[in-house]
Amino acid sequence: MTTLLEHTQVELLTLSGPEFRRVSTAPPRPPTTDEIPIIDLASIDKDLAARKSLASKVRAAAESTGFFYIKNHGISEELIQNALSQAKAFFDQPIEKKQLASSKIQKNADGWHGLGTTQVNKTETRDRKETFSLRYNAKNDPTVSDPDKLSGDNDFAWETTSHLPGFHETTIEFYQRRLTLARKMIRIFALALEMPEDYFDTVTTNPGADGLYVHYPATPADAVEENNGDVDVGIGSHTDIQCVTLLWQDMSGGLQVLSASDEWLDARPIAGTLVVNIGDFLQRLSNNRFKSTVHRVYNRQPTSRYSMPFFLGFNPDSVCRVVPSCIDETHPALYEPISCGKVSHIPF
Numbered sequence: 389m390t391t392l393l394e395h396t397q398v399e400l401l402t403l404s405g406p407e408f409r410r411v412s413t414a415p416p417r418p419p420t421t422d423e424i425p426i427i428d429l430a431s432i433d434k435d436l437a438a439r440k441s442l443a444s445k446v447r448a449a450a451e452s453t454g455f456f457y458i459k460n461h462g463i464s465e466e467l468i469q470n471a472l473s474q475a476k477a478f479f480d481q482p483i484e485k486k487q488l489a490s491s492k493i494q495k496n497a498d499g500w501h502g503l504g505t506t507q508v509n510k511t512e513t514r515d516r517k518e519t520f521s522l523r524y525n526a527k528n529d530p531t532v533s534d535p536d537k538l539s540g541d542n543d544f545a546w547e548t549t550s551h552l553p554g555f556h557e558t559t560i561e562f563y564q565r566r567l568t569l570a571r572k573m574i575r576i577f578a579l580a581l582e583m584p585e586d587y588f589d590t591v592t593t594n595p596g597a598d599g600l601y602v603h604y605p606a607t608p609a610d611a612v613e614e615n616n617g618d619v620d621v622g623i624g625s626h627t628d629i630q631c632v633t634l635l636w637q638d639m640s641g642g643l644q645v646l647s648a649s650d651e652w653l654d655a656r657p658i659a660g661t662l663v664v665n666i667g668d669f670l671q672r673l674s675n676n677r678f679k680s681t682v683h684r685v686y687n688r689q690p691t692s693r694y695s696m697p698f699f700l701g702f703n704p705d706s707v708c709r710v711v712p713s714c715i716d717e718t719h720p721a722l723y724e725p726i727s728c729g730k731v732s733h734i735p736f
């Protein structure tokens with residue numbers, strides 16, 4: 389068999405425009421612990437030396453596959469399970485109820501995005517998922533001292549979900565915890581880039597920050613068989629556009645990550661962890677040192693899969709350039725400065 393038969397090509401929509409990637413057609417394999425390591429965040433609130441040691445582990449992961457798991461991340465299992473119950477309650481509603489919260493009629497494109505409304509990869513099928521998403525709103529930012537004084541122009545109309553007890557409160561609390569954790573992680577990334585840890589602080593005060601609930605409907609067993617296993621993608625092959633993604637996934641499996649050797653790796657669920665990956669923006673700022681890695685989701689099981697991703701970017705009005713520590717005589721800046729507001733196509 390020639391190499392041509394063993395590989396296919398996917399076209400990706402990245403921050404720098406369309407890109408083509410060679411992909412092995414072999415079934416996904418488990419990653420080694422170096423390919424997708426588990427990093428313990430227990431020391432993230434300790435002294436600078438502890439955070440630098442953490443940053444060196446994050447650097448190693450960021451420079452290889454660009455994906456890692458975090459444990460002891462500080463978001464309680466109770467809150468995660470409450471958020472999951474709320475996500476299920478929302479998606480279990482009749483379509484007319486979900487339509488009240490539709491992103492098409494809500495402010496800020498927040499809310500429900502129905503099944504099949506996205507296709508993140510045009511060389512694959514439409515995505516088979518539905519989403520509830522919230523963009524950054526300063527009112528929900530725990531670091532904003534007087535949120536009640538802010539105008540409510542962009543608020544999601546929470547009355548459209550008021551029949552779901554606790555939905556609003558839990559969704560906001562989970563969003564806030566993830567925003568706080570994502571900001572801590574961006575400080576670790578600053579250290580990992582050998583910069584002062586507050587290097588990104590001024591560009592993450594009102595960041596692009598999207599908190600999602602995602603539901604991938606069940607795939608009936610006969611659909612898998614009839615199509616010879618070639619069923620629709622849950623979410624097609626893509627890279628995340630922003631800086632860093634924090635992902636909670638249920639125990640269904642189905643998240644696949646493209647390795648440096650062009651093979652699909654099973655980023656299997658590990659209880660008590662979140663998956664972290666780097667987006668195009670951080671790859672760009674790091675002059676390609678940190679990898680924004682291709683991934684996709686297949687839900688091939690007869691039950692629903694749920695996940696809850698959180699994407700952190702920078703303030704939309706800031707302009708970011710390649711960080712100085714990633715440039716030297718042999719590594720000139722590969723990218724021009726870019727306005728962070730350009731980063732808009734999140735795969736809802």
Ligand SMILES: O=C(O)CCC(=O)C(=O)O
Pocket residue numbers: 602623628635637643683684685695696697735
């Ligand atoms: O649902 C997942 O596990 C991953 C989703 C994802 O990659 C995305 O929303 O960008």
Ligand SMILES: [Fe+2]
Pocket residue numbers: 626627628683
């Ligand atoms: Fe993604």
